[in-house]
């Protein structure tokens with residue numbers, strides 16, 4: 590089967606800033622991965638190349654191939670991708686209801702408009718997704734009246750309206766309390782078990798759920814390292830990645846970081 594993502598020597602600019610430089614990355618179906626890196630490393634930029642919200646600099650050697658194709662109808666491509674991001678959440682007006690958040694996923698928008706006609710089947714599907722993620726009671730509640738955890742569940746429901754093969758999660762649990770984070774990650778794990786491929790960007794190592802076996806370390810727009818979790822989540826690599834002394838701690842199949850040597854102070 591064709592890889593889901595094939596980036597070859599891709600360079601991308603955000604305004605005047607070179608955000609990615611000669612990045613190559615191949616992701617196959619079912620190969621869940623996490624991208625780690627400092628603020629400004631280019632993680633969100635990389636995800637936006639995949640969702641076609643951004644295009645790379647034109648270079649003869651550079652390629653972006655998604656689901657085996659270089660040219661796409663962007664709308665049909667996006668039906669195969671579900672996105673949850675902190676940034677997406679900020680784009681929603683407080684007055685949009687839970688139901689409309691989910692329905693907006695059908696049009697890749699951040700609200701619904703009077704000219705958009707949704708079928709009874711689409712309404713029913715949206716209600717079912719809200720119920721599935723434990724927010725069925727929030728269908729008519731405005732987004733601004735929900736907790737951050739509830740908002741994120743609505744966004745996960747939105748991401749799934751087209752039953753996409755791939756979930757792209759950019760800091761999806763930012764601002765959630767511990768219980769809400771664990772619950773959200775539990776839902777993501779269920780979706781992985783159903784066959785969705787997950788591409789996660791996070792600043793929290795404890796969100797690298799056991800199913801994620803591949804880790805990509807991105808620094809200053811370049812891939813510093815890319816490999817199996819056990820090889821990447823080490824004191825040496827993470828100290829290099831973040832430029833501060835780090836000790837990695839492992840428990841129950843999860844990882845966490847603490848400052849190296851801090852206890853001796």
Ligand SMILES: Nc1ncnc2c1ncn2[C@@H]1O[C@H](COP(=O)(O)OP(=O)(O)OP(=O)(O)O)[C@@H](O)[C@H]1O
Nearest residue numbers: 603604606608626627628629630631632633634635
């Ligand atoms: N809209 C924009 N206009 C100009 N420069 C931008 C824009 N968005 C991002 N950049 C710059 O591009 C670079 C990469 O940004 P990107 O958002 O991809 O980083 P990131 O790894 O996702 O960071 P964070 O962890 O803070 O989300 C940074 O130098 C950033 O300042």
Ligand SMILES: [Mg+2]
Nearest residue numbers: 632633634759
């Ligand atoms: Mg980002």
